[in-house]
Amino acid sequence: MIDPILEIETRRRIFEAVCKFPGIHMRELSREVRMQKNLVDYHLEYLEKNDVVRSELDGQSKRYFALQVPDSHAIGSVVSASDKATVMLLRQPVPFRVVVLLARRGCLSHKDLATQLRKSPATLSHHLDKLLKAGVVAPNPDGRGYVLADEKKTARILMSFTPMPSLLANGFLDVWEDLRLLSASKQMPK
Secondary structure, three states: OOHHHHOOHHHHHHHHHHHHOOOEEHHHHHHHHOOOHHHHHHHHHHHHHOOOEEEEEEOOEEEEEEOOOOHHHOOOOOOOHHHHHHHHHHOOHHHHHHHHHHHHHOOEOHHHHHHHHOOOHHHHHHHHHHHHHOOOEEEOOOOOOEEEOOHHHHHHHHHHOOOOHHHHHHOHHHHHHHHHHHHHHHHOOO
8 A cells, every 4th residue: 555655745746747758757757746865755755665656767867667556546557568678758849849759650761760850860760779679669670761660659648648748739639639639540430
C-alpha cells in the first residue's frame, strides 16, 4: 500500500508528475513541480526506497518511472519494461522530433532529417545511432533513409505518451491527432 507514503503533498506532486511523464529526468521534474532539485531528489530517493518509483540510467541522466499507480492516483499507467527504452528516448528533444517526423512522413533520408531538424549531420547521426540500437528506427529496406522499425508499437507509445510542454510545438500535436483519427477509424464499425 503506497497511499500513506503519498500523504505529504510535496511527495504526492512529485509522484503524480512521474506518473504523468514516465521517463522524466530530475531537471524536468524539478521544473514541472516547481521545486528545488535537492528537495525533489530527497523525495525521489524516499519513493525509490519504498518501491513506488524506479530510476533507470540513460547515459548520464536518471529517468524515473512509477512502479505502481494506486486507484486514487491513476493519472497515467506504469510503463512496460519493453517500452521503457523508447519512452526514455522520446523524453529527449532530438530523438523525439526524429520519431515524430518519421511517423508523419514515413521514410526520410539522413540529409532530409538533418535539414528539417536544423541539426548538424554529426548530431543527427549520434541520435539516430541511439534510436537504431533501441530498435525504434530502422534503415529503409531499399537502403535509402530511415523508417520507424515498428510503426504500430511506436503509434501505441505515442498515443499514451504525454510529452513535456517544451516538445509540443515541434509537430507532436499534428502527429497525435493523425494517430488518434487513424485509431478511431479502425475501431468504428463498417
